[in-house]
Amino acid sequence: xxxxxxxxxxxxxxxxxxxxxxxxxxxxxxxxxxxxxxxxxxxxxxxxxxxxxxxxxxxxxxxxxxxxxxxxxxxxxxxxxxxxxxxxxxxxxxxxxxxxxxxxxxxxxxxxxxxxxxxxxxxxxxxxxxxxxxxxxxxxxxxxxxxxxxxxxxxxxxxxxxxxxxxxxxxxxxxxxxxxxxx
Numbered sequence: 001x002x003x004x005x006x007x008x009x010x011x012x013x014x015x016x017x018x019x020x021x022x023x024x025x026x027x028x029x030x031x032x033x034x035x036x037x038x039x040x041x042x043x044x045x046x047x048x049x050x051x052x053x054x055x056x057x058x059x060x061x062x063x064x065x066x067x068x069x070x071x072x073x074x075x076x077x078x079x080x081x082x083x084x085x086x087x088x089x090x091x092x093x094x095x096x097x098x099x100x101x102x103x104x105x106x107x108x109x110x111x112x113x114x115x116x117x118x119x120x121x122x123x124x125x126x127x128x129x130x131x132x133x134x135x136x137x138x139x140x141x142x143x144x145x146x147x148x149x150x151x152x153x154x155x156x157x158x159x160x161x162x163x164x165x166x167x168x169x170x171x172x173x174x175x176x177x178x179x180x181x182x183x
Contacts, residue, residue, distance in 0.1 A: 009175075016172035020165030027161030031154035038154075042147035046140050053136045060129040067122040071115065078111035 085103040089095045 013172045013175075016168055020168050024158075024162045024165045027158045031158045035151050035154050038150035039147055042143045042150075045143040045146075049136050049140045049143070053133065056129060056132050056136070060125070063125045063129075064122070067118055067125075071118050074111055074114045074118065078107055081107045081110075 082104060085100070085107065086095070089097065089100050089103070094100070
């Protein structure tokens with residue numbers, strides 16, 4: 001085989017090897033660039049979920065405070081109603097009559113119904129906040145999993161490019177070897 005053909009064959013093998021190296025290098029550059037970006041995004045997602053969790057906690061604290069205020073207001077209203085009932089009975093001269101017991105019972109019953117409503121409402125609110133906390137916790141875990149998946153995909157692309165480059169180089173060397181055997 002003439003020296004020109006040998007030179008072209010050697011140049012071909014060299015260019016294929018260079019292309020393989022460039023492809024592998026590009027895949028590694030891609031992974032080294034995107035892995036930190038995916039990790040940073042996951043960290044931001046986790047931080048945002050944490051902020052949402054803090055807001056949810058503040059909402060729960062506000063709900064608890066409002067419930068305490070309503071319970072106290074309910075007690076005050078029951079006391080006021082009892083005082084008004086006693087004053088009315090005293091003004092009518094019926095302080096020791098049967099109506100006094102009935103009025104106290106009605107006021108007490110109404111106060112207890114209101115207290116039960118407050119207790120049920122606060123429990124429902126607590127359950128909702130607990131579920132929101134579960135959702136946020138799951139979302140944080142999901143962000144970590146997504147980060148791991150992105151890292152694995154980048155590593156896979158690097159491995160795939162390296163394997164493809166090695167195979168291409170092997171084919172080039174094999175064809176170059178057969179080219180040199182024919183001389």
